[in-house]
Amino acid sequence: MRVDLFDFDLPNDRIALRPASPRDAARMLVLDGAGTADAIVRDLPGLLQPGDCLIFNDTRVIPAQLEGRRGDARIGATLHKREGPRSWIAFVRNAKRVRIGDRIEFGEGVAAIAEARHADGSILLHFEGDEPVELLLGRAGRMPLPPYIAAKRPTDARDADDYQTMFANEPGAVAAPTAALHFTPALMAALEARGIGHATLTLHVGAGTFLPVKAEDTGDHAMHAEWGRIDAATADRLNTARAGGGRLIAVGTTSLRLIESAAGEDGIIRPFEGDTAIFITPGYRFRGIDGLMTNFHLPKSTLFMLVSALMGLDRMQAAYAHAIAQEYRFYSYGDASLLLP
Structure with missing residues (x-):
């Protein structure tokens, strides 16, 4: 149709x-x-x-939205689907600035390596360290409000x-x-x-x-x-x-x-x-x-x-x-x- x-x-x-x-x-x-x-x-x-x-x-x-940097480039990531204990497929803002093997720092001691790029433009991220990824997201992530809300106001504690x-x-x-x-x-x-x-x-x-x-x-x-x-x-x-x-x-x-x-x-x-x-x-x-x-x-x-x-x-x-x-x-x-x- x-x-x-x-x-x-x-x-x-x-x-x-x-x-x-x-x-x-x-x-x-x-x-x-x-x-x-x-x-x-x-x-x-x-x-x-x-x-x-x-x-x-x-x-x-989960607090699945992350803001970070790869060098001087500002990178945003919205996690989409878990692929393993430390790996998530993510939709990435400014993805053209990310190459396979790059390290993205999200603050609060949280970083991930870009491991693969998929046909739809999403990127597989592997989170560094030994702590469960849920703890890392609790530190560095924020609630992923839908874009039609996030475009009108910032995420806050009520969300x-x-x-x-x-x-x-x-x-x-x-x-x-x-x-x-x-x-x-x-x-x-x-x-x-x-x-x-x-x-x-x-x-x-x-x-x-x-x-x-x-x-x-x-x-x-x-x-x-x-x-x-x-x-x-x-x-x-x-x-x-x-x-x-x-x-x-x-x-x-x-x-x-x-x-x-x-x-x-x-x-x-x-x-x-x-x-x-x-x-x-x-x-x-x-x-x-x-x-x-x-x-x-x-x-x-x-x-x-x-x-x-x-x-x-x-x-x-x-x-x-x-x-x-x-x-x-x-x-x-x-x-x-x-x-x-």
């Missing part, structure tokens, strides 16, 4: 720079068989049915909490699974009281999630791989919920992509551990999920393509037009949508 079919105009002032407070006070646009309705996130228990199961991503965002979900447990993401930012202990208690279950999986979101689609046709776009895991107990729990008549509702496109990577043609979800580069566009047949809660996504992004695959492109274009007209807040710190095909 032509990528420009997924374009739309978003006023600049619709981009949220801070999350709603409290988190479950965010607005939520609901699309289901009955039509389109405006709600708020804390209405969610009444919009789902007993027996339904929400699926959360328990990845934890260390604001950009983590209440489920964050497994360090390794360089972007938050933002749909789950809306959840609070009070909302989870209300969902449990309604008989709505939940499960967690892990997908370490990479910096590739923010890269624009440069191809003119979706068939020519290559997704970046991300590492994920669904253990056997979680797979069994999800299959049991569905067999009992409950719907599996992914909270966030990251949860959805991993579930779809693990589901067979028979709709059974199997344990999964490894990389996934699944790219979902209109025409895809969903196997593992029955609905999605997600934020509002960028024009011509792979994520807007995904929601269009779930609900139909025309309907999502109309829904986004409604959201813009009603002044919903967009992107990572913005409002939510509940998509029930």
